[in-house]
Amino acid sequence: MSSLNRFGQLLRTTTFRLTAVFILIFIVFSVLLLAFITLQSSIIIQRQQAADIDHEITQLQKVESTKGIRALAFAVDRLAAAPGPGIYYLGDANGQMIVGNVNTFPSDVLHEEGSHSFNYDKPPPIDTDSTDLTDPHPAGYAVVQTVSLPSGFILVVGRDVVERRGFTAIIFQGFFAGVIGILVLSILAGAITARRVLRRIDAINATSTTIMTGNLSERIPVTRRNDEFDGLATNLNAMLDRIESLMQGMKEVTDNVAHDLKTPLTRLRNQAEAALRDASGTEAQREALETTISESDKLIRTFNALLMIARAEAGAPSGALSDVDVSAVADDVAELYGPVAEDEGLTLDTKVTAGIHLRANRELLGQALVNLVDNAMKYGKTGEGAGKITVGVREAEGRVLIEVDDNGPGIPVEDRKRVLERFVRLEKSRTEPGSGLGLSLVAAVARLHKGTFRIEDNGPGARAVIDLPAV
């Protein structure tokens, strides 16, 4: 990857874009804030200056009334000589300046009492060896107050506002320097963060690429920082685990299907061929055809069970789940199988807490329970005093437990996990009818409802438990 390309990628990252947006927002707010501050401070300074001017005029009027015009002229002259923005003028009624530091007023300033503001030619500073020789009379802007004294003299006191403007300019300069500094720092920070994010994303992308080329066992590295990327990586890894186990399951199923469906299909074909060859009579042919139909029914049954498992494994659309009275389903199944159990010399009891509800698929839950009862009836009838089956539903610690107990020989600990796999049948002889899919379906149904299925010891016998989270 070229460095330019890399930089472009950096600019396109979400982090970087977010940083840019924040900088923009920051600048807009800063400008607004600055405008506010400037406005406020200029208002305050203006008021302050006006008050100062008023105060000086009062003082000077006092000087004139107590000590006479000479003292006033002296005082004005001293004030005018002091460096600063002060503007002072004392003149006679004819507009002739007596003392002061500004002489060029627009005519109305000297003839009308009150406040005035105007442009004027600023005289060169008196106290410095002026560095500004090129422009000895810089433009000034004055705010003044004109008073006509009882003795007929005209007194003008004011301030040069250009200096106040200089103050505003300083604020602006500071602000721009700040904004530029922040801009540079933010871009830097954004770039660094974006680079870090990019590196983590690159790691995830690299892993995905490896996985896509077929290596499903690859996992995304998880750091110890425990940040959102680690959260993402952990979830993705969990997803990969699930995919891997599904793929594994699928492979097993294909193998199993190949074996367990091909065998009966071959048998089916052989029977049909035998019937075709048999020239002896219709009765034998009829029999062969009936066997063929019952064999194909068995096949369809196995096929349906496989499809049901696949559907349950894939997870049902949420619409397929509804509010189900689990207790009623258990009672239904017990009622359905009660007579069959009795005919086989077994007892089927219920231990059902009434009114337990779940969001569930009623049909699948029913089918799962039927499979469990069917199993208990097949395998729970051998052994001393055996033949007692109990269907139970109870709620415990936020779980709903659906249990089918028998007191037969039970299932050895080492086989308890294996029987949940598809097509696994423990008895080698395979004398009992069955596809070996019953318990796999139960396990798939339990998973569909976000629960688990396990087989426990019932001492003696087996206890099949569908363990589901309560609503």
Added chain:
Amino acid sequence: MKILLIEDDREAASYLIQALDEAGHVTHHAADGETGYAMASGMDYEVLIVDRMLPRRDGLSIVESLRAENNKTPVLILSALGEVDDRVTGLRAGGDDYLTKPYAFTELLARVEVLARRSSPGEGATSFTVGDLSLDRLSRKVERGGEAILLQPREFRLLEYLMKHAGKVVTRTMLLENVWDYHFDPQTNVIDVHMSRLRSKIDRGFKTPLLQTIRGAGYMIRE
């Protein structure tokens, strides 16, 4: 009975037509959805058998259109999709029954015959009588030859369903669906055991048995 079969698989269709013919029904055939819809809305049939996946127009939309036109001909939907939710959408679209492929012909025939009866009066009857056996749906009393017979609630519903369709074959899956309201595969002979208990209550000690087992198909109650 006049039946319309809308099915695109020619082989399956010709087999069905022949088998229905042997059972004494006249069957018309449409091989695609549009033709099927035109025939169904233009002619008077007693039962429609509609495949769910058809060329040119799908089965469910045919049923929906017919229902929108207030055509109440009973419909049996055939489908390779057999999940609970598929069945629910099929019935919600206006289908009266739903049969998953592959099916046994006896199953299809039994359902078609029961469906046809549904459109005839007797559905809302408050009592049924078959020979000397009578069932009162309101008082929930069952009598045979003037003698009261005590039935469990489920046995009563079994008998009620059988008597409602007296003279017709009902299959084991139909009983599981209609009496227990489950559509799964019962695996063992559960229904047979329930039926033999019912039989012992209504037929034991009487000269003529009313409840008959139809080999390879199911059960029937008749005189």
